[in-house]
Amino acid sequence: MCGIIGYLGYREAYPILINGLKKLEYRGYDSSGIAIFYENECSLYKTKGRVNELEKKISSYKIKIKGTTGIGHTRWATHGIPDDLNAHPHVSNSNELIIIHNGIIENYYAIKIILLKNGFTFKSKTDTEVLVNFIEYIKKENKFSLEEAVRVSLNEIVGAYSIAIVEKTRPETIIIAKLGSPLALGINKKEFFISSDPIPFINYTNNALYLKDGEMAILRKGEELDLRKITNNHKLSPIIKKLKINLKKIEKGKYKYFMLKEIYEQPKTILDTLRGRLLISKGIICIDGIEFSKDIFINAKCITIIACGTSWHASLIGEYLLEEFIRIPVEVEYASEFRYRHPIIKKKDVVIVISQSGETADTLAALKLAKKKGAFVFGICNVVGSSIARNVDAGVYTHAGPEIGVASTKAFTAQITILILLALKIGKHKSTINDSRYSSLCKELGTIPEKINYILKIYDYIKKISKIYYNFNNFIYLGRGINFPVALEGALKLKEISYIHAEGYPAAEMKHGPIALIDENIPVVIIATKKGCYDKIIGNIQEIKARKGKIIAIVNEGDIQVSMMADHVIKIPDISEELSPLVTVIPLQLLAYQIACIRGKNVDQPRNLAKSVTVE
Ligand code: F6R
Numbered sequence: 001m002c003g004i005i006g007y008l009g010y011r012e013a014y015p016i017l018i019n020g021l022k023k024l025e026y027r028g029y030d031s032s033g034i035a036i037f038y039e040n041e042c043s044l045y046k047t048k049g050r051v052n053e054l055e056k057k058i059s060s061y062k063i064k065i066k067g068t069t070g071i072g073h074t075r076w077a078t079h080g081i082p083d084d085l086n087a088h089p090h091v092s093n094s095n096e097l098i099i100i101h102n103g104i105i106e107n108y109y110a111i112k113i114i115l116l117k118n119g120f121t122f123k124s125k126t127d128t129e130v131l132v133n134f135i136e137y138i139k140k141e142n143k144f145s146l147e148e149a150v151r152v153s154l155n156e157i158v159g160a161y162s163i164a165i166v167e168k169t170r171p172e173t174i175i176i177a178k179l180g181s182p183l184a185l186g187i188n189k190k191e192f193f194i195s196s197d198p199i200p201f202i203n204y205t206n207n208a209l210y211l212k213d214g215e216m217a218i219l220r221k222g223e224e225l226d227l228r229k230i231t232n233n234h235k236l237s238p239i240i241k242k243l244k245i246n247l248k249k250i251e252k253g254k255y256k257y258f259m260l261k262e263i264y265e266q267p268k269t270i271l272d273t274l275r276g277r278l279l280i281s282k283g284i285i286c287i288d289g290i291e292f293s294k295d296i297f298i299n300a301k302c303i304t305i306i307a308c309g310t311s312w313h314a315s316l317i318g319e320y321l322l323e324e325f326i327r328i329p330v331e332v333e334y335a336s337e338f339r340y341r342h343p344i345i346k347k348k349d350v351v352i353v354i355s356q357s358g359e360t361a362d363t364l365a366a367l368k369l370a371k372k373k374g375a376f377v378f379g380i381c382n383v384v385g386s387s388i389a390r391n392v393d394a395g396v397y398t399h400a401g402p403e404i405g406v407a408s409t410k411a412f413t414a415q416i417t418i419l420i421l422l423a424l425k426i427g428k429h430k431s432t433i434n435d436s437r438y439s440s441l442c443k444e445l446g447t448i449p450e451k452i453n454y455i456l457k458i459y460d461y462i463k464k465i466s467k468i469y470y471n472f473n474n475f476i477y478l479g480r481g482i483n484f485p486v487a488l489e490g491a492l493k494l495k496e497i498s499y500i501h502a503e504g505y506p507a508a509e510m511k512h513g514p515i516a517l518i519d520e521n522i523p524v525v526i527i528a529t530k531k532g533c534y535d536k537i538i539g540n541i542q543e544i545k546a547r548k549g550k551i552i553a554i555v556n557e558g559d560i561q562v563s564m565m566a567d568h569v570i571k572i573p574d575i576s577e578e579l580s581p582l583v584t585v586i587p588l589q590l591l592a593y594q595i596a597c598i599r600g601k602n603v604d605q606p607r608n609l610a611k612s613v614t615v616e
Pocket residue numbers: 308309310311312354355356357358359360363406407408409492496611612613
């Protein structure tokens with residue numbers, strides 16, 4: 001996870017690297033560093049903390065960093081604590097080679113032992129310092145050029161990487177390589193931009209190449225791109241794409257944090273997800289990826305949905321929807337578990353992978369495993385052109401736009417929207433949903449944006465509730481049926497941005513253990529909308545009240561029974577059960593956001609997290 005950046009051309013590299021790193025902080029922000037090359041010398045600065053700490057440190061030296069070749073890194077620690085020593089770039093023992101790396105070198109320890117035996121020493125605890133010294137070792141032992149040493153070394157590496165490496169005495173060349181971790185290259189006449197994603201260079205060029213796994217490129221100042229296969233050094237023809245990215249979409253505007261902006265964007269992002277895909281008046285759902293796959297879905301004996309985190313919660317909602325509307329058994333798997341437990345996947349089974357970033361390492365590996373076993377893999381992704389999107393057999397983009405806040409919000413509701421469209425479309429094709437139910441749900445889907453707008457208007461009330469509850473140390477979230485995953489998601493949002501311990505449960509599970517926790521110090525957030533098991537939920541609320549638990553209930557407008565029992569109620573518009581997660585989650589996102597703000601947390605960059613988890 002970590003973001004990497006690089007520049008080779010005729011402009012001063014420093015501002016490009018620093019500004020680029022700021023845009024990559026969603027990938028990690030516990031330390032950062034840059035190396036800039038000028039007249040066979042390297043200026044290297046690194047520090048613990050965010051990129052603006054690095055900027056402050058450099059400006060305190062009151063020097064002008066010159067150089068038109070440079071590399072930079074923002075880190076999310078894997079090997080070694082976040083500190084100045086473990087921050088990248090890392091330098092080889094001879095001080096000749098300088099590297100940045102995103103990923104994990106799994107066999108680093110075995111290589112380190114060999115290097116130690118050969119007299120190498122290490123300043124940091126990182127796998128990256130092992131890699132740069134391994135390249136140096138291979139280079140010197142074999143009298144290889146850097147290009148050949150990188151290639152030969154990488155063939156010995158087990159793990160994942162995107163790297164950029166420079167030889168101090170040859171600053172007119174940068175070598176980059178990729179396996180598992182993302183790497184984009186921006187290409188202009190006479191200049192190259194290296195980055196974990198294209199946002200840092202889109203202002204300079206929209207000509208981009210996404211390196212594929214197992215590829216390396218030799219970038220030489222003023223020369224054509226030299227792309228090669230790492231295994232056999234075969235020359236490859238680069239496929240350069242024209243990117244279309246609207247930078248306005250990645251500015252905070254009037255909002256203090258991206259997360260709030262993204263919560264508020266949801267009426268629009270859901271419309272964007274539906275746009276051109278759902279013709280409400282005629283009840284027609286038309287999406288190429290689904291159209292192409294509908295017979296494969298219908299003939300499937302079972303469907304497995306694989307994802308991580310918030311996308312895994314959306315997958316659980318997908319399980320309810322698909323089983324309800326297409327009557328095929330659905331299993332939901334954590335990608336990290338699926339890939340390591342000898343899963344039973346047969347030829348022509350359907351596997352759905354869901355990922356906002358499209359780069360989550362575990363999900364990508366699970367996808368590849370499912371494909372290897374012969375499954376038909378369908379993807380639901382937000383980031384266009386991402387690794388997952390490029391590797392599936394068919395799929396649908398969510399079109400939620402760039403999600404910058406680390407805590408996922410608008411991507412979650414966009415994923416649910418796609419799952420609803422998928423379940424309705426296949427259900428209609430298979431005749432497992434009747435026509436009137438199908439048409440009424442299509443119509444209702446069109447009303448979701450205005451219902452979310454209505455909920456966003458009660459933000460002031462949620463602010464009041466947050467002031468009452470922000471100081472509690474533990475929360476429980478409850479829901480039933482299709483709203484049980486929403487309870488999990490509400491709890492995840494609270495814990496990841498406010499660092500309050502929170503757990504989600506199906507409401508009826510309370511009495512099988514968690515109820516022992518209930519006393520006046522535990523607020524319980526409960527989704528108690530009229531549909532689903534309303535009467536049963538009333539019973540669950542009584543059990544909690546009898547033990548002095550505090551209740552914050554999400555209820556429908558006009559609710560009387562729950563409102564009489566709860567300490568606080570948040571009223572939302574009435575909606576069919578199957579579509580309800582799209583609205584019940586909104587107050588939970590706002591509540592988590594507001595509590596984190598009152599506790600003074602950095603909502604967009606919570607500690608220990610990163611937006612895109614490209615390591616196992
Ligand atoms: C939580 C969150 C994470 C991600 C998870 C998967 O708010 O954002 O739990 O959902 O890391 O990421 P994607 O969807 O990019 O595969």
